[in-house]
Amino acid sequence: MFNIIVITAENIINCEAEIINTLFHSGLSRLHLRKPKATYSQMEEIINCIDKKYYDRIVVHDHHELAVKYNLGGIHINSRNRERPIGYNGSVSCSCHSISELKDKRDEFDYLSLSPIFNSISKEGYQSNFTASQLIKARKDGIIDDKVYALGGVDVDNISLLGHYGFGGAMILGYMWDNDGDKAVEIFIHILRSINS
Template sequence: MIWIFSAPEFMDTEHLQIQALLNAGLQKFVVRKPGKSRDEYLAFLSLFSPGDRKKMILADFPEIATGMGLGGIHFSTQLRTHYTLQQILSWRQGGMTCTTSTHGMKEFESLEEDFDYLFAGPLFESISKPGYQPKTRHQFEYSSNKLIALGGIQASVVEVARELGIKNIALLGAVWSNPGKAVENYLEIAKLWRQGNML
């Protein structure tokens, strides 16, 4: 499965591009806007239909995610400290997809049973954070269906990611480095990803 993270800053026509990505077949979109307020999130998410919001994971404010009918909650390392595993389990049992970030195999293994999906990266040199070098490529056993690899994933490295046994990838820079081509860039990567999974 392919996931896409939002750009960190709000953009003028971003909601239209996200709607186009979802209409093009994207299954999961993570709304992550570090430092943005509750009101900014509410205003942004109100631009989407209930159907589109069901495909979105919110990387902050779990009460907004549940109150606005989003599909899930992403827990950063910091956000995880504010909630018990029992609270997270109750959201999962209520149908919310709960994801988190991990920074090594040991942390991944300790959290794997508590979350639906776990992000790990950077797998390749980051596109959105220049100079952010890969440090996890050889730390992870990629056969887990719960692992989502991120960091530097673009069309030119899709085959390498597949060869590592990765089942899920997340995109950010490959899509938003040229916002006018967000859908085109996603579709190119999605086509390569599907082709490899059919082999």
């Protein structure tokens, strides 16, 4: 099954928790709460406004100790936060930016992202790093499989290619939060329909 993970906008946006709750209600299986500039209390405030029944679907990129405190679904290791918090035994994911990095880290994490697959929507100048033949070879070599998610420039027009490359799903960021999230739910539902049609 091809899965969709939504990564939040970098900045806090209006009615964000309400949008997140609606995304979960609409079928979102996992959300990466990524707010690199947010304080612990700002992150906690967002979490407290999300329905507790969705906590096991939330992964935090920062302030990992919140995953322990609220029994969240996972943590994401990144350049800002390289260590798992003491006492944390839940799901751990990581970002990769090359096929060799992906190969090296595969066995350390529950799932990984590989980026940028397409030209980034949210990061200006962040261009696609892979050719179709490289991705197909990585799939054939067993490096790209169900535990690897495509990230970077994913939208409704190119998402169908990702199954061909062997990805288990996609992480969506820029495409979701254009216009400050006003159309995030509508976009998510459109993506779900496109992959299920």
